[in-house]
Amino acid sequence: MNSGNSYELGRVVFSDIDENEYLNELYEDILYNYAVKQLSLDHLVSFKEFNLIDALRFADLLSKSTHPEKREQHRMLAQEIVTLLLFSHPDNDIIRTYAGFVFANTGNYPGSRLIASETDHTDMFDEIFAAFRSDYLSIPGEPDKKFLAAQKKVYQHLKDDYYSYSGPTSMGKSFIMRKFIKMQVQAGMQSNYVLLVPTKALINEMRSQTIMT
Secondary structure, three states: OOHHHHHHHHHHHHOOHHHOHHHHHHHHHHHHHHHHHHOOOOOOOOOOOOOHHHHHHHHHHHHOOOOOOOHHHHHHHHHHHHHHHHHHOOOOHHHHHHHHHHHHHOOOHHHHHHHHOOOOHHHHHHHHHHHHHHHHHEEOOEEEEEOOHHHHHHHHOOOOOOOOOOOOHHHOHHHHHHHHHHHHHHOOOOOOOOOOOOOOHHHHHHHHHHHHO
16 A cells, blocks of 8 residues: 555544544543542542543554645644553553554654563653653754653644734744744745744845755
């Protein structure tokens, strides 16, 4: 099967998986249990019960996403699911096994090595979360550089048909747009891009920054 057909198949199989009602229910339960454990409330409230195997199967499937636009979003969700589960259930070998598959599928090799090691569970989770976060915040095409979490969230939506965002001056909106345009150009996209600046004085500055990007 050529790459074009794979992309079309990926678009069909994975197009609506992140909107799956059951997946979102599982994710909410996983987040709830994570919060209970993180806030040390497990002596006051009980974990929510959910089908762990179904959650892990969703994570495994998401980690294999080939959707042309949502692939990275799906891969990050897969890693987030297993990372949260590892924290809430550090002694569960089934979670560790699936987590190893998910990290391998997504290229998170530090996470894979940590899963295979026999390190202390608490230290292991801290290191896996750090590796996951580092991978998640990496700027596409520039793995040695990182977005801030808020910047990454905006960047992920820039391929949406319609997207509007308002943020403070210090948030780095122009930086995000320059990185997005750079990736589009490097990918061979032939489109018109417009950067609006509030004053004429900023035109040369913006032009220089864009060229240097």
